[in-house]
Amino acid sequence: MLDLTSLMAVAEVLKLVSGFPGDAQYVLRETVARCEGMPFVRVAQDLEIDGDLLLDWDAPPWTEVKACGLLVEGNLKVSGRISNLQLEAGPTLVVLGNVQADRIAHGGASWLIQGTVRVGRSFFGVYNDGYAFVGGDLLAEIVVNDDHHLEVAGTIQGRKIDRSSGHAWLIEGLIDEDGEVDFDAIWARDAQGLPILRTEPGTIDIHAAAEAFDSELLLLALARGANLELRDDFGNTPLLAAMAAGRMENARHLLRAGAIVDVVNDQGEGPAHLLGYARDPVILDEVLSAVSRLDALDRNGRSPMMRAIEREDLISVQALLAHGARLPAPDLQQDGYPYAMTLAESPQAELLAFLLDQGANLEWSSSDWLSEGHTLLHEAAWRGNLRSVRALLAAGFSVDARDAKGRTPLRLMLDLAPRILGDQPGQAAAMVQVLLDAGADPLARAADGKDALDAAAAMTDDEVLRTVYAAAVRGSLEPSRKVAIATRLQTQ
Structure with missing residues (x-):
């Protein structure tokens, strides 16, 4: 029973918390400033309550006393729950010792606890108006944090549930239709003392466990003989679900438990299609050794190799080749996009260089790609990917290949440079120099009758024009053009 006549002025309470971190002291000062001089109810020793401690302004004893909050100078032990259900405010709680309760629900109040907090079941922090500081450890069966300001100086020991993790542990009905945690439903179940976690046999969703960030729930499911x-609704086995979610440690556990590898989901994707997060050579070897058709196409017409190339995954490409997969021909996919286009789009050239070294065919028909007739060199050049251009030139791609409009890679790059490379000073000039050094003809005319020198003259970048002009004057440049461009460059 609280002695509501034992009070302490706010100024004295602030002195007692001088050992708390600066942020905690600041929050307390800001909170008590709104108390209009009301004191704290003070307990100068340990406080033990048989029942609940309610810390809301509309609950007793706060309806009976004008106080800013509760100060406990010793330990606080509550057999039931400590609750602050109001999300915007509540009486302030300051405890200079440890706290023990069956459940804790914290809303919009400010709580400062110097010691350790031990909770039999759940610690629930909801909404971002409240603040809770724990100077020691926080120990609970479950710690639910819904966008809450919870600061723990020690460690949090218990199952953590927040907006991004722990979802697999929640029982059915606590995840909404958008796949988000339904914190209101958790709050309601917690208030009724109903189960929140999947700790009973038969309650674990094996696919959710396979997709979870940690492996604890999956290991529990495997120990109970999960199927x-x-x-699931997409035809994924737990192994496929783990690999699609990038949970390779979970995939390893499923492989060890005897999961069948040679399976596909409703999209025709098998484990080999889902190697994107696999960096462990052991997992790569186990998966690829057990797949019977490494060149099988998914429903979108893509093989595991094509998927790996699309995501620029050199490790998976090398592993697939080592297990007998073939490099695909550069034909179109069902969405009308050549797989090799990824190599032109990427500023990283390691995968491109590796594929060229392996003898990959990266040429496609001039009618295949939007009727533009671009080679891979055209695509890499106008995107400004110098490393890729160098790799393609070294592999023998023609520097003066013509697209459907008769443009060379140099001409195409200069046409598009103001739009593509306008915010990269010097990048266009560097690309021009690489192509010219490889023998690009600056005077090769396209179907519109213009050449690379015309395109350079249309730009405002005189460095580019000077570079192209220097190469052009070594060829058969008409005297009139020579005079016009030389005059422009001299007047700048």
Whole structure:
């Protein structure tokens, strides 16, 4: 029973918390400034409550006393719950010792606890108006944080549930239709003392466990004999679900438990299509050794190799080749996009250089790609990918290949440079120099009758024009053009 006549002025309470971190002291000062001089109810020793401690302004004893909050100078032990259900405010709680309760629900109040907090079931922090500081450890079966200001100086020991993690542990009905945690539903179940976690046999969603950030729930499911071939709504087995989510440690556990590897989901994707997060050579070897058709196409017409190339995954490409997969021909996919286009779009040239070294065919028909007739060199050049251009030139791609409009890679690059490379000073000039050094003809005319020198003259970048002009004057440049461009460059 609280002695509501034992009070302490706010100024004295602030002195007692001088050992708390600066942020905690600041929050307390800001909070008590709104109390209009009201004191704290003071307990000068340990406080033990048989029942609940309610810390809301509309709950007793705060309806009976004008006070800013509760100060406990010793330990606080509550057999039931400590609750602050109002999301915007509540009586302030300051405890200079440890706190023990069956459940804790914290809303919009400010709580400062110097010691350790031990909770039998759940610690629930909801909304961002409140603040809770724990100077020691926080120990609970479950710690739910819904965008809450919770600062723990020690460690948090318990199952953590927040907006981004721990979802697989929640029982059915606590995840909404958008896949987000339904914190209101958790709050309601917690208030009724109902289960929140999947800790009972038969309650674990094996696919959610396979997709979880940690492996604890999956290991629990495996220990209980979970069905490793169960399919979800997309036809994924737990192994496929783990790999699609990038949970390779979970994939390893499923492989060890005997999961069948040679399976596909409703999209025709098998484990080999889903190697994007696999960096462990052991997992790569186990998966690829067990797949019977490494060149099988998914429903979108893509093989595992094509998928790996699309995501610029050199490790997976090398592993697939080592296990017998073939490099695909550069034909179109069903969406009308050549897989090799990825190599032109990327500023990283390691995968491109590797594929060229392996003898990959990266040429496609002039009618294949939007009827533009671009070679891979055209695509890499106008995108400004110097490393890719150098790799393609070294592999023998023609520097003066013509597209459907008769443009060379140099001409195409100069046409598009103001739009593509306008915010990269010097990049256009560097690309021009690389192409010219490889023998590009600056006077090769396209179907419109113009050449690379015309395109350079149309730009405002005189460095580019000077570079192209220097190469052009070594060829058969008409005297009139020579005079016009030389005059422009001299007057700048």
